[in-house]
Amino acid sequence: MTSLAHTAADAVTVTRRNLIKIRRVPDLLVFTTLQPIMFVLLFAYVFGGAIGEQNTGIDYKEFLIAGIFAQTVVFGSTFTGFSLAEDLQKGFIDRFRTLPMSPAAVLLGRTASDVVNNLISLLVMGLSGLVVGWRIRSNPLDALGGFLLLLLFAYAVSWIMALVGLLVRTPEVVNNAAFIVIFPLTFIANTFVSPETLPGPLRTFAYWNPVSSVTQAARELFGNTNPQFPPPDVWPLQHPVVYSLLWSAAVLLVFVPLSVRQYQRTTSR
Template structure:
């Protein structure tokens, strides 16, 4: 219990250090927010002129998918930052301090939640400008945002594991995008998956990104009875399926990332 308390206290200190870094290098936050705005405008006005979604405007259909894509891309900051700390010798400095071994990774992933909150707020405001609306209750909408941020937090731990294993920023970027692009595009993020080829549709139906996106659409009210009813369990119960993925990812990658950090600190 004392070790857990120490890890949390030290994690808060590292969390503050990462937020101070953002304040001193505001470019990080600027580009983290400009990218989703660009995606919303490009997809909303270019794809929106060519794609018809029955019963709901394409921009309303699109924004929950952009939310999910953006927070997943934002999670790469975790891996990049840890790889950068390894390269610059910061991990060696942390190792000399009387602090919990888990604090660095805990603080880094927590800081990225803060970045994602700012990003989601800006994306939401941009979505409102182009026609996106929340058509459910306040509690349901809050549930959608909480689920989105929880999924982003889980992905941050995956990226932490990648960053500590790769050790260089270049490798982290390349490895991350090789996974993130198919994960976010072979899904229902931008278009309904009903017309996908059979094998691709099966992957999209069980892709956790599709479930989180579908859960967001349900909780924000961006669906319509005119849309085909999902015929797979994962999209019929997207909130539960997403929660199961979040728990599974955290159960695997939290201890894995901490163990990788301890090995990296002794190299």
């Protein structure tokens, strides 16, 4: 218990350090929130007329926002890998190594602070969505569940990015590698269009893509669905909350120990 208490205390300290960095370098937060706002405006007013209600069954702005949420928190999780690689490059990890602290504390603090960053992004996007016409049509408890599910999934992905950051150790390469993987992952999904509009292989990928299930779960929890346009008859989209939780749990079970082990290897060199 003492070891767990010390790890938790160290993680809180690292989290505070990372949040102070965001406060002192507000440009990080500004550019993090500008991108989702740009996507909201771009898809709502430029592409919304072309995609439209005929393909989604509801007002496109209500269809869109959950997809923007999912894409943004997944992209936001890449900040974990970028920051760890930057700390390695600048020698901060070497300083942590000289302190009597748990190896897991650095990673726990890093991923926890990025949850706060994603939470701020969701708040900004939610306000932007309300401005363009998005509305939550469910009860407050379901809506809260939608936001928590998005944050949980992003937290799981941040552990994948933590491992990438520890392996690559160069912020620029982390950004490039993450973009190459995450960009198609968030677009070959139901984030912006119905999967039914995609060609065969891409449609199948979109059906089983966890980003699709998180997006579908958020739409259902926000009440942004139309019973006359049910989701495709595939298990992940018929049970999106369960599928998203299973994915999040599996990623955490695999990548938390892998990241901690890689951190120990990296700091022992």
